[in-house]
Amino acid sequence: MAAISQAVNFAGISTDRRLHRPSLRRSAVVINHSTAAAEKRPTNHKMEAAAAVAKAKKFLEEEENEKLSLEDYFEQAESLIKSDGGDGPPRWFSPLECGSRIFDNSPLLLYLPGIDGLGLGLILQHQKLGKIFDVWCLHIPVKDRTPFQDLILLVEQTVRSENCRFPGRPIYLVGESIGGCLALAVAARNPNIDLVLILANPATSFAKSQLQSILPLLEFIPSELSLISIPYAFSLMTGDPFKTTSSGLEKGFQLEKLYKGLFKQSIHFSVVADILPRDTLLWKLRMMNSAASFVNSRIYAVKAQILILASGRDPLLPNLEEAERIRVALPKQEIHLLKDTAFLPKCEIRKFDESGHFIFLEDGIDLVAILKGTSFYRRAKFQDYVSDYLPPTEAEFKKICEPYRWISTATGPVMFSTLDDGKIVRSLEGIPTEGPVVLVGYHMLLGLELFPLVMNFLTERDVLLRGLAHPIIFVRMLEEQLDISMFDSFRAMGAVPVSASNFYKLLAAGSHVLLYPGGMREACHKKGEEYQLFWPERSEFVRMAARFGAKIIPFGVVGEDDIGELVLDYDDQMKIPYLRDLIEKGSGVGQLRTDAEGEVANQIGYLPGILPKFPGRFYYYFGKPIDTAGMKEELKKRDKADQVYLEIKSEVERCISFLKENRERDPFRSLASRTLYSAISGWSAEVPTFEI
Missing domain, CATH: 3.40.50.1820 (Alpha/Beta hydrolase fold, catalytic domain)
Structure with missing residues (x-):
């Protein structure tokens, strides 16, 4: 032996x-593994x-x-x-x-x-x-x-x-x-x-x-x-x-x-x-x-x-x-x-x-x-989705984006942000590059807004958004129910299972956290519910953000009704025996907010039946950041935290209303008009939108 x-x-x-470091064309070598050194993980999680x-x-x-x-x-x-x-x-x-x-x-x-x-x-x-x-x-x-x-x-x-x-x-x-x-x-x-x-x-x-x-x-x-x-x-x-x-x-x-x-x-x-x-x-x-x-x-x-x-x-x-x-x-x-x-x-x-x-x-x-x-890389007994995470390299980012690039091409996303003086600009200039930052917004049908959002943040601001995602992305489902490989790009781009502990770790690491309080209830909404917020009554994230002095940025996004029409929602599918069986079979996997009341407790996922339309345009509007620095003690009080929470929710609704109203003035809202403009002005030219 x-x-x-x-x-x-x-x-x-x-x-x-x-x-x-030798030439890569040289052969392999042996090192003395018995003397290799390693350090234990720091006990302070923030460090x-x-x-x-x-x-x-x-x-x-x-x-x-x-x-x-x-x-x-x-x-x-x-x-x-x-x-x-x-x-x-x-x-x-x-x-x-x-x-x-x-x-x-x-x-x-x-x-x-x-x-x-x-x-x-x-x-x-x-x-x-x-x-x-x-x-x-x-x-x-x-x-x-x-x-x-x-x-x-x-x-x-x-x-x-x-x-x-x-x-x-x-x-x-x-x-x-x-x-x-x-x-x-x-x-x-x-x-x-x-x-x-x-x-x-x-x-x-x-x-x-x-x-x-x-x-x-x-x-x-x-x-x-x-x-x-x-x-x-x-x-x-x-x-x-x-x-x-x-x-x-x-x-x-x-x-x-x-x-x-x-x-x-x-x-x-x-x-x-x-x-x-x-x-x-x-x-x-x-x-x-x-x-x-x-x-x-x-x-x-x-x-x-x-x-x-x-x-x-x-x-x-x-x-x-x-x-x-x-x-x-x-x-x-x-x-x-x-x-x-x-x-x-x-x-x-x-x-x-x-x-x-x-x-x-x-x-x-x-x-x-x-x-x-x-998500198979870990350095300890249990997976740590924050400290074990490895950002994508430039080559990996391009490969991840390639299958989804058509979304940006078809929807021509327009992004507005708000500067410190309240001025609205067509760019992400109003987004702080230093974290921790919490972006809180509306979850469009099936999360269709995610790809342009994450891609633009990384390319324009060099900011990688860490999304708090539904556990269904990380929990192995029955093979005939859902192929989890479809979520590989989400995990590679920084998604983590939504939980209080992961939220804490992301804030401690100074990350830009993408948070959707409405969760799956918004992303899988029913007919006539587009652009409605289904948020919990309790302020789940405000006090945690204040603990780290994070900036909270409310944002709205519209455009789902410009690319498709919801024709088969949850109520419709529950009337069809085969579809009802599929929904019920996976209804318990990764359930959230089981102790909540009202619509937000209804987090059952399903795949809506959508009839595609000739593509319109996606619009994003990021409101003025709410700085919680120095508010840690004040926001420990439940009523104060609830007040800030309602202000954030109201601001998200205002952002959505602003976009819905002003997109009517966009001469390049349709794909045809944008394509014609690009053909004349050059494919690399930015397509205009409505005047602010």
Whole structure:
């Protein structure tokens, strides 16, 4: 066992992380993990939140280094095989490009490789992962024949040792293919350790795999003819070896470029022959078979938090079907609902319909962005949606915005704000850039105002709004009821579950908090209720805001009636048996204000039936900020807080009335008039609106 767990120093590569950052094209290194230092979380939550925000900003502003590619994978694989001769026991190494973390208490990430065994499968992800994780990769030399059960013991020994050293932090197991089986096996044997499993196309479905068909063939091929197995191995690494060639022909690429592509592939063939020679490939396939059987007989014991990444174009494994099977087979966690108790899998699935087997080697896959969107990143036993939050990078922000950009194009949002002297301007100049700030407003039907609002704040004022969102965005629903992946962009952009504690943490961190007192009751209102406020009678947020001297900015927004007509509301759907069953089935999940009275207590969610209209325009109006600095003692009195609360509500209603009245004077309210103006004046020109 000592031989298995030893570390190795690859030839010619420095192991001292105190040295300057090396070229990204250099191979991976091992560090002395036994002497790594980590700090505990601060006990003062306000200090912790402020520190987290500062470090997150550093993460957001730091320039991205040169990105690695599949070409780098093959280069480093060749160098790695030459340096260790393909021999020796399995061991851990830490890539050099993973040596710059922004958190002192970053969790440990153990990468468990797929069929290649090299441990380089995350090479395209190293730079970003290294900022938020302590990354260790498992390297299994080409000639190594360690059985699957011994690999379990190796990983288990590391997991238990690191858990003893840092019992308060989770350990991430990122397993790909066979590595996914290895992660599940370790989790099944260690149910009391806080593990987070990221499974990429786990090989638990090997019995249904096309790989079964080549096992007999490989067994009878003489070693001298092992080159016959290379196409199979190359397909494992990169998919169809001629796929890029055929796509190049379809796109009209120059013949010279195609020849260069084929030449590169021919070079890669020789590297693949070194990575997976016939005997190694045969050993790995047999191991995959035994690993799948081992895990499937013990999956009932897995209690870890799990995220499955399933590819839709993997010719080797039926991943989409298998992900659902695993989710159903896993033990259920108890979820308390309003009317009942449900038992749901502690597992989420993200599907990538266009991806192949080795998903992490594809350019469009960003594991850090996936973890942000799924809220799977945490640095302690429990998720802290404030201090654990990582703002999106510029590239991530663009990718998140792309699917929603049509909303801004169709609605031509106009935003007004109020300066300190009371002047109304067409911009967000009146919004303070220093927090804490609480923006309190009206929630349009289905929250359609959110995307233009969040995007404009970030692009115009460099302010990231942290929305207090309904728990339904974070609570796993029944799969046939709601696919929670549709909310990934909300979580990536900073949404947190609405609660008093999260509100407190956001204010303590100096955030800009987006708050809708009307909640789901406004966002899922009925016919004839547009632009009506359904707020609770109690001043739920005023005294908390005053405690931190926050500025409260009331705002109104109109335009939902310009883009659609509500034709099937809650009352209508409750008369249709099928729709009524769906509403009642999910009525208890994430319920809020169960002790409240009146309309605001009716927080049952549903999807309204909307008949689209030829798009009009969205209008936003932010009133003058109400500064609560110095009012902490005064607003401790309930009557004083209620008075300020009513003033805020009245101001929101005034903002809505102002917009409804003045939009009638906007000559560019319709999409047609705005399109014509842009065609004449230029698409980058700001389209005018009514005079203030």
